[in-house]
Structures are given as structure tokens and as C-alpha cells.
Amino acid sequence: MxxxxxxxxxxxxxxxxxxxxxxxxxxxxxxxxxxxxxxxxxxxxxxxxxxxxxxxxxxxxxxxxxxxxxxxxxxxxxxxxxxxSGSRGAGTPSARLSQERHIELQAELQRLREEVPQVREAIRLARSDGDIRENSPLDAAREQQQMVERRIRQLENDLVNVEIVDAANADTERVSIGSRVTLHDIASEQSRVFTLVDVREADVSAGKISTVSPIGQALMGRSAGEEVTITTPRGAMEYRIEGIGG
The missing domain is CATH 1.10.1240 (Methyltransferase, Methionine Synthase (B12-binding Domains); Chain A, domain 1)
Incomplete structure (x- = not known):
């Protein structure tokens, strides 16, 4: 189970x-x-x-x-x-997010806050239903409460000093967070486009790559025209940065 x-x-x-x-x-x-x-x-x-x-x-x-x-x-x-809490100083961004992602996280936080009373009610009902020593609904409700409250704390922490990254103003000279990067696979002669984002916004299927991922780390700070070697599960891949756009 x-x-x-x-x-x-x-x-x-x-x-x-x-x-x-x-x-x-x-x-x-x-x-x-x-x-x-x-x-x-x-x-x-x-x-x-x-x-x-x-x-x-x-x-x-x-x-x-x-x-x-x-x-x-x-x-x-x-x-x-x-x-x-770590040693993050006051004013240091806890996350660097796009405006779109910031709105999504705020909406998620609001939804979870509204969900707390429902979870607590589920726990109350489960407790009143027989022997709590073998009460699967109660165990499930308690775990759900822990997950919801933990996620709420994480979101509150992330959104305290969040920095909104404006892709329109992203650096076009060097790859940075928010950059839209066009990569040319030297071996296959194919090109792919990635956007470098905070780990909280990463979505590979949407072409959003975390800055702490192997690809993100290899690209950060690089300029158009540079060739980079990226270690992937299939081995080392050679790419050339064709363009950097916000």
C-alpha cells in the first residue's frame, strides 16, 4: 500500500x-x-x-x-x-520565477489553505468510525494533512522574497535564468529550444529546464556561438548555442 x-x-x-x-x-x-x-x-x-x-x-x-x-x-x-530555514539572509530571493509561475503558485497556496478545513473534517470523521488502530481512512487523512501543511509551508517560504523574472528583459548576451536558448546538436544537425528557469518551474515536456540540471549548468553564463559538452544518460553530447533570446 x-x-x-x-x-x-x-x-x-x-x-x-x-x-x-x-x-x-x-x-x-x-x-x-x-x-x-x-x-x-x-x-x-x-x-x-x-x-x-x-x-x-x-x-x-x-x-x-x-x-x-x-x-x-x-x-x-x-x-x-x-x-x-537555512542561512538565507533577509532580502535574498527564495525563488526566481516567471510572472506566470508566480501566479500559479499563489493560486496553489490559496487552494491548499482552503483544503485544510476539509482534511481536518475528514480526520474527525475517520476518528469517529470504529477502531483507530486499524483505520485506513484515518491514516490516509493524516498523511494528506501532513502533505498539505508541508506544501503550504514550502510555498509560503518560497513566496516571501520571490523575484519575478521578466523574460523580455533577460540578458541576450549570455545565458541566464529566463533565457530562451536555441541549441544545435552537432551530431544530429537538429536544433532544440529551451528556457532556463528556477528548479520550482522546471518542466522538461514544456521545454523549461532547471538552471541546476546538467543542461542548465552547462549553459549558464555561455554566449551565442559557443560549443558546449553536456553529459546525458546517452553519453556526452556536443551542442552549439545558436541563439539567446528573452
Whole structure:
């Protein structure tokens, strides 16, 4: 049951309509990072996902095994033990988001705040229904309450000192957050367009790549015309930056 719940959470974060054939290592890595930052005992929670991804590869649903990308980043594993506030100074942006994403997160925060009374009522009803020692609805309601309240705290923290990134004013000389970058694959002679965004806004299927992803790290600070080597699950890939636009 616990494993099934974790797979459902993974599906919800990745997207219910996502095809396994198009699932990317970056998406799995971003999910692992999100789990590490938002869920206690992340390694245990990620284990069912890793097993599922191993199974998917054996069945031929994915070209490579994506299980290794579902590991909790070591540098974040003590996040809960050490507290989540960190040493961020006052005025330091907690997130750098587009106006569109900022509005989406504000709407999510409002929705979750409205959901809290409903979850509490579900807990009250579950408690009144028989033996609480073997009460699956109560356990589910309590877990839902923890997830909702944890997400609310994260959103409140992220939105305190958020910086809105205006793509229209993004640097066109060097790649920076908010940049729309056209990459030319030297081997295949094909071009792809990515937008560099904060990790909270990353969506590979929409062409939004986190600045902390392998691609993002390789591109940040680079100029048009430069060639870069990006390490991917398929090996090292050579790209040329064809253009940088806001």
C-alpha cells in the first residue's frame, strides 16, 4: 500500500498523461530533489519509484534504466534534521520565477489553505468510525494533512522574497535564468529550444529546464556561438548555442 501511494505521488508530479517512452532522466532527478526537500525519510519514499523504473526498463518501456536518477541528493538528506530555514539572509530571493509561475503558485497556496478545513473534517470523521488502530481512512487523512501543511509551508517560504523574472528583459548576451536558448546538436544537425528557469518551474515536456540540471549548468553564463559538452544518460553530447533570446 505504501509503495502504491508513492507511485501515485510520482505519477501526479510527473503528469498523469506522461508517456514512459518520453520520460527523461532530468524529470526523475527533479522529482527526487522535490521529494528530498518536502518529505521526511526521502530515501525510503523513493525506493518504490526506483524499483518501478527498474521494472519499466526491463520491460522495454524506457531506453535506459532511470532508477539511478531517483536517488535522494546527499547534500539535502539532512534538510529536515537541520531545519529548512537555512542561512538565507533577509532580502535574498527564495525563488526566481516567471510572472506566470508566480501566479500559479499563489493560486496553489490559496487552494491548499482552503483544503485544510476539509482534511481536518475528514480526520474527525475517520476518528469517529470504529477502531483507530486499524483505520485506513484515518491514516490516509493524516498523511494528506501532513502533505498539505508541508506544501503550504514550502510555498509560503518560497513566496516571501520571490523575484519575478521578466523574460523580455533577460540578458541576450549570455545565458541566464529566463533565457530562451536555441541549441544545435552537432551530431544530429537538429536544433532544440529551451528556457532556463528556477528548479520550482522546471518542466522538461514544456521545454523549461532547471538552471541546476546538467543542461542548465552547462549553459549558464555561455554566449551565442559557443560549443558546449553536456553529459546525458546517452553519453556526452556536443551542442552549439545558436541563439539567446528573452
Amino acid at each position: 505504501q509503495g502504491q501511494q508513492e507511485l501515485l505521488r510520482f505519477q501526479a508530479r510527473i503528469g498523469k498523461d506522461k508517456s514512459m517512452a518520453t520520460l527523461h532522466a532530468i524529470e526523475v532527478g527533479e522529482y527526487a530533489k522535490w521529494t528530498t526537500e518536502n518529505v521526511e525519510d526521502a530515501a525510503t519514499r523513493l525506493d518504490p519509484v526506483k524499483k518501478f523504473l527498474t521494472f519499466a526498463n526491463k520491460r522495454g518501456w524506457t531506453e535506459i534504466s532511470l532508477a539511478r536518477y531517483a536517488a535522494a541528493p546527499r547534500r539535502n538528506r539532512r534538510r529536515f534534521a537541520g531545519g529548512q
